[in-house]
Amino acid sequence: KQEVTQIPAALSVPEGENLVLNCSFTDSAIYNLQWFRQDPGKGLTSLLLIQSSQREQTSGRLNASLDKSSGRSTLYIAASQPGDSATYLCAVKFTPVGAAGNKLTFGGGTRVLVKP
């Protein structure tokens, strides 16, 4: 069964510290992996998309790495700010792509609190 796991479920850090969020998946046959941010009661905001052929993606203070062989992705957020407090979700699109493979399989999320 294709599953996505995020550990820890919750994380609290002081402002300014770097955040490291982990995502693991059970099947290395992935098409891409996407990181999202979700504020309480809201929808999802896409942060970074990593294609299966890529090792990492960067956007501002965010950097996401992908290691298919070990079934892991890591999201790094540099110099965290209180505004980074949210739930971060990892989602994988497993291959094959097509009628049965277009859905995203989500991890349970990591709830982050950045304390001022």
Next chain:
Amino acid sequence: SAVISQKPSRDICQRGTSLTIQCQVDSQVTMMFWYRQQPGQSLTLIATANQGSEATYESGFVIDKFPISRPNLTFSTLTVSNMSPEDSSIYLCSVYRVSNTEAFFGQGTRLTVV
């Protein structure tokens, strides 16, 4: 990024009634996806809606409970029928701007059934 508008943003409904959620996208897309997020849980796909054909439902979800319409390439509705408190969730629609690339989500509909 795709602009996705969902209505209503939230609602409180009586058990036994139905609610229809609308999803409007700012450009034509082939597939639209409906997800459910139960309290404290992650997202689970309900169904995939293609224009001009029946929606494809995931295991555990049935058309009688979650009928979906997809009348054109920019719009879809999801109905939650005969609601019970267990249907209290956030319902989200999602699209890919370009096939099989980055997924975008609406702001969600927070449903509470009392």
